[in-house]
Amino acid sequence: SIPDYDMLKTSETFKEFMDYMEENNHMNFRFITKGCGPIVNVTTPFLKKPTDCISLVSNDYLNFTQHPKVKAAAIEGIQKYGTGAGASPLIGGHHEYHVMLEDKLSAFFNRPKGSSIVYTTGYTANSATLLTLLKEEDCAIVDMEVHASVFEGLFNTNTKRFPHNNMTYLERALVDAQSKYRTKLVIIDGVYSQNGDLANMDEIHQLCQQYGAYLMVDDAHGIGVIGENGRGAIEVYNLLDKVDIISGTLSKAFGHIGGFVISSPDIINFLRYQSRQQVFSSTSTPAINGLLKAIDLIDEEPQWRIKLAENVAYYKQGLLDLNLNIGDTASAIIPIKIGDPHKTEQVARLLLSAGIYANCIVYPGVAKKDARIRTSLMATHTRENLDMVLNAFEDIGKKIDLSKTR
Ligand code: PMP
Numbered sequence: 001s002i003p004d005y006d007m008l009k010t011s012e013t014f015k016e017f018m019d020y021m022e023e024n025n026h027m028n029f030r031f032i033t034k035g036c037g038p039i040v041n042v043t044t045p046f047l048k049k050p051t052d053c054i055s056l057v058s059n060d061y062l063n064f065t066q067h068p069k070v071k072a073a074a075i076e077g078i079q080k081y082g083t084g085a086g087a088s089p090l091i092g093g094h095h096e097y098h099v100m101l102e103d104k105l106s107a108f109f110n111r112p113k114g115s116s117i118v119y120t121t122g123y124t125a126n127s128a129t130l131l132t133l134l135k136e137e138d139c140a141i142v143d144m145e146v147h148a149s150v151f152e153g154l155f156n157t158n159t160k161r162f163p164h165n166n167m168t169y170l171e172r173a174l175v176d177a178q179s180k181y182r183t184k185l186v187i188i189d190g191v192y193s194q195n196g197d198l199a200n201m202d203e204i205h206q207l208c209q210q211y212g213a214y215l216m217v218d219d220a221h222g223i224g225v226i227g228e229n230g231r232g233a234i235e236v237y238n239l240l241d242k243v244d245i246i247s248g249t250l251s252k253a254f255g256h257i258g259g260f261v262i263s264s265p266d267i268i269n270f271l272r273y274q275s276r277q278q279v280f281s282s283t284s285t286p287a288i289n290g291l292l293k294a295i296d297l298i299d300e301e302p303q304w305r306i307k308l309a310e311n312v313a314y315y316k317q318g319l320l321d322l323n324l325n326i327g328d329t330a331s332a333i334i335p336i337k338i339g340d341p342h343k344t345e346q347v348a349r350l351l352l353s354a355g356i357y358a359n360c361i362v363y364p365g366v367a368k369k370d371a372r373i374r375t376s377l378m379a380t381h382t383r384e385n386l387d388m389v390l391n392a393f394e395d396i397g398k399k400i401d402l403s404k405t406r
Contacts, residue, residue: 108231139158
């Protein structure tokens with residue numbers, strides 16, 4: 001018999017659940033913000049009225065969404081070409097400005113022309129690439145903490161997961177896959193989005209070489225932010241010319257929207273004509289003229305990256321002085337690991353009432369015992385902003401014992 005719990009009933013029940021959460025003062029995701037910046041106006045049922053808060057939730061790490069040169073270039077692009085792409089790339093929507101962007105991305109990673117392809121989002125770049133390249137004769141070997149978009153891309157293929165950064169399990173999976181599958185592709189993030197820590201990339205790369213596997217790195221949170229020249233976690237490990245597939249987003253350090261893949265020109269060409277998301281879905285608008293400027297600014301104005309690194313160092317030290325557990329972060333994502341989900345919610349609410357908007361990450365975002373407040377910094381946060389946040393954690397620590405979870 002067919003269960004009567006159809007899509008409408010499921011949705012109604014979900015709405016009841018959301019209402020219950022709100023009535024009982026549990027954190028949910030009903031937040032509306034105005035723009036991106038170190039301070040944003042927040043509307044939420046958890047505040048009596050719309051309030052200006054210090055924002056610790058944005059991936060606009062360099063705050064390029066607000067950079068005058070980026071905005072001016074975006075407007076110029078719209079003036080010149082209009083507001084939309086008009087079609088998906090393969091059937092009339094691959095414009096001059098898309099080519100300029102792809103060439104710029106290839107050059108950014110010091111690869112020849114033809115080494116890059118742009119997708120509608122970073123999410124699509126990952127899922128489309130994997131859905132297109134990996135079939136039932138192949139095997140993906142993935143760190144369990146990679147982004148959701150990677151898992152979505154594994155629908156057509158075999159998957160082996162290894163515990164986060166665990167080389168013993170990775171090697172075991174590589175040994176097991178070696179003679180069973182055609183393509184073996186190890187997939188990792190450069191910077192992990194819940195911990196802010198980096199992949200053990202040099203060891204992983206070595207194991208891939210040893211067992212004849214390819215390596216794909218999604219460095220959405222690293223590119224533009226870390227590495228001496230802002231080329232991300234892969235630059236930190238000096239592997240920019242060694243990784244087989246690099247994927248990234250245009251929505252974080254570059255302050256725009258879209259995703260990209262860097263690989264050999266043949267693989268890029270294959271994706272261009274074979275991935276459904278490229279054939280049937282439109283990509284960036286002429287506003288990417290602003291993005292072209294943002295990419296240039298990574299080299300032209302390194303002061304933003306430097307200021308961000310200074311902010312991160314200052315803030316991390318402040319949290320450590322408060323005896324808080326920030327794990328192994330090596331990026332602009334800094335988690336405050338609390339463990340207990342109820343306590344974590346309480347902290348998030350207290351932060352909000354002190355004018356600080358930070359994300360409360362609980363199961364299923366992380367394991368049940370690993371609840372945390374996740375914070376990310378921007379280059380434009382001031383020392384005063386950071387001191388306010390540190391003072392708030394100190395005050396909250398007097399009410400709730402946060403050091404216990406260390
Ligand atoms: N990869 C990682 C690691 C991410 O954190 C994200 C964004 N949350 C994405 C990919 C997807 O990027 P986009 O927002 O451009 O779809």
